[in-house]
Amino acid sequence: MENESETETAAQLDRHLERLAELLPDLAGALVLLLAFVLVGWIIGRALGSLVRRRGDRIHANFVSRLPVWIFAFLGVLLATDLLGWENLAAGLLAGGGMTALILGFAFRGVGENFLAGFFLVFSRPFRIGDLIQSGDLPQGAVTAVDLRNTHVRTADGRDIYIPNSIIFNSPLINFTRDGLRRPTFTLGVDYRAPLPEVRAAIVARVAGLEGVLETPEPRVTIASYEATHVMLEVWVWIDTFRGADFALVRTAAMEAARSAVLDNGWKLSADVSSAVELVDGRPSESGR
Structure with a gap:
C-alpha cells in the first residue's frame, strides 16, 4: 500500500x-x-x-x-x-x-489627487528647484524637491514644509524668483524742510553704487506719504538672484546707504524731526518749520 x-x-x-x-x-x-x-x-x-x-x-x-x-x-x-x-x-x-x-x-482620493496635481505641476512648470515660492497663506520658501505626493519647501528660518501638491495646484501661487529679479523696498522719513528733489537724488546716487544693486531697472525714490512731522519716502532697488545677490543683505546695505546719504548732507531723519518739531493740531508749527 x-x-x-x-x-x-x-x-x-x-x-x-x-x-x-x-x-x-x-x-x-x-x-x-x-x-x-x-x-x-x-x-x-x-x-x-x-x-x-x-x-x-x-x-x-x-x-x-x-x-x-x-x-x-x-x-x-x-x-x-x-x-x-x-x-x-x-x-x-x-x-x-x-x-x-x-x-x-x-x-485613496487624496493620494490620487496629489499625484495628478504633481503631474500637472511638473509639466506646467510654474517653478523650479531653488525658486522662492508662496502658496496661498503658507510661508514662503525655496523649493527643495517635488515628488508624487507633495512639494518640499524650506523657509528662510530653516523650517521644512511639505505641501500637498493639490494645495499648490488649487491655490494662488507666487513665484518670487521666476526670472531672477526681485525688488527690495523700504521707507525712510525725512524732515519737511529738506529739499526733496535733492534728497531723492542723493539716495539714488548712494544706493546705485552698492554691490548687487542693478543699474537697470534703476533705483527709485518716491514720496510714500506726508506724515505729521516728516515726509515718508519709499526706496526701491532691484537685484538679480541668478547672479547670487542676497535679498536680505542687499536690502540692509541699501537702508544703511540711504540713511547715510541723508545724514551726510545735514538733513534730519524722522526720529530727529519728531523730537524737534512742535505740533499744533497734529501739524508742524511755524516755528518748527
Whole structure:
C-alpha cells in the first residue's frame, strides 16, 4: 500500500516536472520580454531626463525619467502573460483596470489627487528647484524637491514644509524668483524742510553704487506719504538672484546707504524731526518749520 502511494506521488512529481520543463522556454521568453520592455523604458527615460536636465530643470528630469519605466513595465507584463498563454489574465488586467482605478480612486482620493496635481505641476512648470515660492497663506520658501505626493519647501528660518501638491495646484501661487529679479523696498522719513528733489537724488546716487544693486531697472525714490512731522519716502532697488545677490543683505546695505546719504548732507531723519518739531493740531508749527 505504501509502495503504491509512493509510486503515485513519484508519478505526480514527474508530471509536474515535465510541465515545468515544457513551460520553462515560455517563462524564459516572457522574462526576457519583460526585461526588454523595462530596459527600453529605462533608456527612453534616461534620454528624456537628460534632455530635460540640460535645460536646468531637475524636477521635470526626475519625473520624466521614471514615467517611461512604469509604462513599459506595465506593457511588458501584459505581453508576457499573453506569451505564456494567460490571455484571460491579460484581458482581465485590461478590463479590470478601469474598475480598479475607480475603486482605488475612491479609497485613496487624496493620494490620487496629489499625484495628478504633481503631474500637472511638473509639466506646467510654474517653478523650479531653488525658486522662492508662496502658496496661498503658507510661508514662503525655496523649493527643495517635488515628488508624487507633495512639494518640499524650506523657509528662510530653516523650517521644512511639505505641501500637498493639490494645495499648490488649487491655490494662488507666487513665484518670487521666476526670472531672477526681485525688488527690495523700504521707507525712510525725512524732515519737511529738506529739499526733496535733492534728497531723492542723493539716495539714488548712494544706493546705485552698492554691490548687487542693478543699474537697470534703476533705483527709485518716491514720496510714500506726508506724515505729521516728516515726509515718508519709499526706496526701491532691484537685484538679480541668478547672479547670487542676497535679498536680505542687499536690502540692509541699501537702508544703511540711504540713511547715510541723508545724514551726510545735514538733513534730519524722522526720529530727529519728531523730537524737534512742535505740533499744533497734529501739524508742524511755524516755528518748527
